[in-house]
Amino acid sequence: MPSQEQYVIVWFRRDLRLEDNLALRQALQHNLPVIPLYIWDDSLEGECARAWLAHALQDLDQQLHRCNSKLIIRRGSFEDVLNELVEEISVCAVYWNKVYEPGLFEADDRIQRSLRGRGVYVQSYNSRVLNDPLSIKNQQNQPYRVFTPFYKHCRKYNQEFCRRHYACYFPHSLPNLNREVVDDLDLLQPWGKSVIASWNPTREGGMARLRHFMEDSIANYKEGREFPAVDGTSKLSPYLHFGQISLHELISLVVESDLSEGIQNHFIRQIYWREFCYYTLFYFPYMTYQSLRPEFEQFPWEENGDYIDAWKYGKTGVPIVDAAMRQLWQTGWMHNRLRMITGSFLVKDLLQHWQHGMVWFHDTLIDSDIACNSFGWQWLAGSGSDATPYFRIFNPYKQSQQYDSGGEFLRTYLPELAALPDEWIHIPHLAPADVLQKAEITLGIDYPFPIVDHPEMRIKALSAYKSIRERKT
Numbered sequence: 297m298p299s300q301e302q303y304v305i306v307w308f309r310r311d312l313r314l315e316d317n318l319a320l321r322q323a324l325q326h327n328l329p330v331i332p333l334y335i336w337d338d339s340l341e342g343e344c345a346r347a348w349l350a351h352a353l354q355d356l357d358q359q360l361h362r363c364n365s366k367l368i369i370r371r372g373s374f375e376d377v378l379n380e381l382v383e384e385i386s387v388c389a390v391y392w393n394k395v396y397e398p399g400l401f402e403a404d405d406r407i408q409r410s411l412r413g414r415g416v417y418v419q420s421y422n423s424r425v426l427n428d429p430l431s432i433k434n435q436q437n438q439p440y441r442v443f444t445p446f447y448k449h450c451r452k453y454n455q456e457f458c459r460r461h462y463a464c465y466f467p468h469s470l471p472n473l474n475r476e477v478v479d480d481l482d483l484l485q486p487w488g489k490s491v492i493a494s495w496n497p498t499r500e501g502g503m504a505r506l507r508h509f510m511e512d513s514i515a516n517y518k519e520g521r522e523f524p525a526v527d528g529t530s531k532l533s534p535y536l537h538f539g540q541i542s543l544h545e546l547i548s549l550v551v552e553s554d555l556s557e558g559i560q561n562h563f564i565r566q567i568y569w570r571e572f573c574y575y576t577l578f579y580f581p582y583m584t585y586q587s588l589r590p591e592f593e594q595f596p597w598e599e600n601g602d603y604i605d606a607w608k609y610g611k612t613g614v615p616i617v618d619a620a621m622r623q624l625w626q627t628g629w630m631h632n633r634l635r636m637i638t639g640s641f642l643v644k645d646l647l648q649h650w651q652h653g654m655v656w657f658h659d660t661l662i663d664s665d666i667a668c669n670s671f672g673w674q675w676l677a678g679s680g681s682d683a684t685p686y687f688r689i690f691n692p693y694k695q696s697q698q699y700d701s702g703g704e705f706l707r708t709y710l711p712e713l714a715a716l717p718d719e720w721i722h723i724p725h726l727a728p729a730d731v732l733q734k735a736e737i738t739l740g741i742d743y744p745f746p747i748v749d750h751p752e753m754r755i756k757a758l759s760a761y762k763s764i765r766e767r768k769t
C-alpha cells in the first residue's frame with residue numbers, strides 16, 4: 297500500500313558514516329522521515345573490497361539502529377532503484393554525496409534530471425575529495441598535470457578550508473522508517489572472512505586506527521612510512537575509500553594537533569596525492585585503460601601468462617616481490633613501498649602490461665580504489681602524467697636490503713627462507729651452497745630460482761623504452 301506520508305531519501309555511496317556527512321545533515325533539515333538508502337552494485341568494488349563493503353554496511357546499519365533507523369539496501373541500477381522508490385512511496389527529496397569516478401559522475405547528472413522530472417527535489421555535495429576537480433585549474437585554465445603545482449594551488453586555496461568546513465553532525469534522532477520498504481541487508485553474504493579477520497572494518501575501527509596513528513606513528517611518518525615491517529603508516533586507505541572517515545575529519549585532526557607543521561605537512565601531502573589521483577581521473581577518465589602518455593600505447597609489452605601467475609601468487613624467486621604478493625593475498629593489504637617494488641617488477645622486469653597488475657590489485661586490495669590504483673600503475677609504468685621516469689628501474693634486491701635490512705618482513709611471509717641469515721635472505725639465488733644447506737633450502741624445490749635475471753631485463757626494458765621514444769621523435 298503506497299503511503300501518503302512524505303519521505304526524504306539520503307543515498308549513501310562512498311560516505312558510509314553518520315558524522316560529518318553533509319548530505320545526511322541536509323536531508324534531516326526537512327524534518328520528515330529520512331530513508332537511508334544504499335544501492336548495491338556488484339561491479340562497483342573489487343572482490344576483496346566488496347567484503348569490506350558488506351561489513352561497513354552492517355556497521356552503518358547498526359549505527360542507524362542506535363538512532364531508531366535502519367539502512368535500506370537495494371540491488372539494481374541506481375536510476376531504476378531510485379525511480380522505483382519514488383513510485384512506491386511519496387519521496388519529496390533525495391540527497392547524496394557525489395562520487396567522481398568515470399561513468400558515475402555522468403550518471404548522477406542523468407539521475408538528477410530524471411528525479412527532478414518527477415518533481416523530486418535533488419541535491420548532491422562534494423565530500424569525496426577536498427576540492428571539486430572543476431574548481432582547480434592552472435593559470436591557463438587547464439587541468440594540472442603535475443603534482444607539485446597542483447598541491448601548492450590546493451594548499452593555498454584550502455588554508456582555511458578544512459577548519460571552516462569541519463563539524464561533527466550526529467543525528468541523534470532519525471525518524472522511523474516506513475516498514476514497507478524492503479530491507480535485504482541479510483541477503484548480503486559477507487565473504488573473505490580470512491582477509492577481513494585482521495581488520496576492523498567499522499567506523500569505530502577506523503577512528504581507533506586514526507588515534508593509534510596520531511599517538512604512535514605520525515611523528516615519525518617521514519621515515520617510518522618507508523619500511524614494510526614497521527607500523528609506520530596510517531592504514532586508513534580502506535576507511536577513506538568507503539568514506540567511513542571523512543577527509544575533513546582527518547585533516548582537521550592533524551592540523552589541530554600539537555605536531556609541528558613539518559610533520560603535519562608530510563602526512564597531508566600524501567592525502568593530496570590521493571586528491572591528485574581523483575583529479576587526474578576526473579579530467580582523463582581513460583586513465584584506467586589507456587596510457588596518459590600516448591607513446592606508451594606503442595610499448596612492446598610481452599604477454600606471458602606464466603610470468604603473470606608467478607607474480608600474482610608470489611613465486612617469482614625474488615623474495616621481496618614474493619613476500620609482498622603473499623601479504624596481499626593473505627591480508628588484502630600491501631605497503632606503499634611494496635606496491636612500487638612489485639609493480640615495477642611486473643612492468644619493467646617481466647615487461648607485462650600495467651593493466652594486468654592494476655586488475656589484480658583491484659580484486660585483491662582491501663583499499664582497492666580505481667583512481668589511486670590506475671594512477672599508481674601508470675606512475676610506475678612511466679606512462680602517467682606525472683610519472684616516475686621510465687629509466688628509473690627499481691632493483692628489487694637492493695630495495696629489499698635497504699627497506700627490510702633485517703629480513704623481518706621477508707621472514708613473516710616467506711617462512712621457507714626464514715632460516716637464512718640476513719645477508720642472504722634477500723638474494724637466496726646467490727647464497728653459497730653451504731649456507732643454503734645449513735638453512736635446509738634446496739632452490740628450485742623449497743623456493744624458486746628467479747624467473748628472470750634483473751640486470752638482463754633492465755637492459756631489455758630500457759631498449760623497449762628507447763624504441764617508443766624514437767618513434768615519438
Ligand SMILES: Cc1cc2nc3c(=O)[nH]c(=O)nc-3n(C[C@H](O)[C@H](O)[C@H](O)COP(=O)(O)OP(=O)(O)OC[C@H]3O[C@@H](n4cnc5c(N)ncnc54)[C@H](O)[C@@H]3O)c2cc1C
Binds near residue numbers: 533568631663664665
Ligand atoms: C601500484 C599502486 C597501486 C595503488 N593502489 C591503491 C589503491 O587501490 N587504493 C589506495 O587507496 N591507494 C593505492 N595506492 C596508493 C598507496 O599505496 C596507498 O594509498 C597507501 O599505501 C595506503 O596506506 P596508508 O593508508 O597506510 O597510507 P598513508 O601513508 O598513511 O597515507 C594516508 C593516505 O594518503 C593517501 N595516499 C598515500 N600515499 C598515496 C599514493 N601514493 N597515492 C595516492 N594516495 C596516497 C591514501 O589515501 C592514504 O590512506 C597505490 C599505489 C601504487 C604504487
